[in-house]
Amino acid sequence: MRSSTEYIEKLRKSGLRPTKQRITICELLFNTDKTFHFTINDLTKIIEFNSNQKISLATVYNTIHAFQKKGYLKEIAINSSQTYFDTNISAHHHFFDEKEKKLIDLEDEDVYPIKIKKTIPGKKIKSVEVLVKIDKI
Amino acid sequence: MRSSTEYIEKLRKSGLRPTKQRITICELLFNTDKTFHFTINDLTKIIEFNSNQKISLATVYNTIHAFQKKGYLKEIAINSSQTYFDTNISAHHHFFDEKEKKLIDLEDEDVYPIKIKKTIPGKKIKSVEVLVKIDKI
DNA sequence: ACATTACTTTAGAATAATTATAAAATTGGT
């Protein structure tokens, strides 16, 4: 359980005003050792059940996008009707269970290093992400 | 330029009735040596400019999903407002240029083989896809 | 503390890709 003053500092340093809503969302996202994956819909429910506050949907979207731009969240590329975000911002890969619609982290040691031999003139690599789709045996 | 009778056969064998619309879409998608990536929006324009026929949007969606289910198309996992499809159905990876919103194939020899060490009990791997996001240097 | 300004939140409307509906058209088999 980190103190909210820590998030106030973090937000201020990022040029984001530490509002009640942002602090609440920080607490719900980052006040845990475990990182996790979520959709906006998931987060809305988390807020509903774990805080006394009602935060408007627009603010949830605004906040998540602001946090993502600041690098506090990662967006995971999968084809889904909803966008997935990750509180684990380290470079890592994923399993995706399409039935359960759940992401599972692959740690660095779970995947042999990826080497891309091809280059595109005038372009540089921004990220390399592996998505492993899994299914019932 | 393949003959349309070839597509009629292909469709019949798949249990899909060879309708005018499906044959047209087959011709536009598969009558070329080069494979390519497209969205439904792209395909709609391709149909408009390269066939005398008007195919309703619902039919375009229906047909593409039918072809995908039969394995004639692959859906590419990226976060975009539109779904991308690929006429290259071989297992392969992609560059994605987020500015241009364009996919570029990575050939097998462009990427060292991916090895996943982690396993999930009761689950088997269905696919392994690498997405390399690129940007202006 | 008060005033001023900039930023943020909010409810609700708008947008846009995709899916559903159900009637009309087409296909394949007899």
Add this chain to the structure above:
DNA sequence: ACCAATTTTATAATTATTCTAAAGTAATGT
């Protein structure tokens, strides 16, 4: 030709996300 099953179509519905603009809050200077 006839019939049943499938397909196409126009249109409506759905739904995640973004936009809008008014009201609220935070930061800053006096």
